[in-house]
Amino acid sequence: MSTQTFPVTGMTCGHCVGAVSAELEEISGVTAVSVDLVPGGLSSVTVTGEAALTDDQIAAALDEAGNYQLASN
Template sequence: MNTQTFPVTGMTCGHCVGAVTSELEQIPGVTGVTVDLVAGGTSSVSVASDDPLSEPDIVAALDEAGDYHLAGN
């Protein structure tokens, strides 16, 4: 199993956490998502998966969930 942590901006509430979690869980191979919400700041999103995930897959899932971005992108 592989766990990666991504810095994500744009998250402000529990609804944001749910939207991001739901989209990330739809990526093939993802087995779990944990979010450490920092409302209005940079949240830490940890994704457990069978294999390492590519940054474009994460970016696409965040975009699908709403106006969320990897910090620095």
């Protein structure tokens, strides 16, 4: 099992949380997604799964979900 936390920008509300969570949950091997929403700021998205995900996988899911960006660490 792997648990990773990613900084994400562009999230402002519960709808954003739902959209991002739904896209990430569609990635093969992902078992759980939780979001610490900071409206208009830097939100934290934690993904648990069978294997570690790449930044590219996360960025692609965020793009599919809407206007959300993986923030640089």
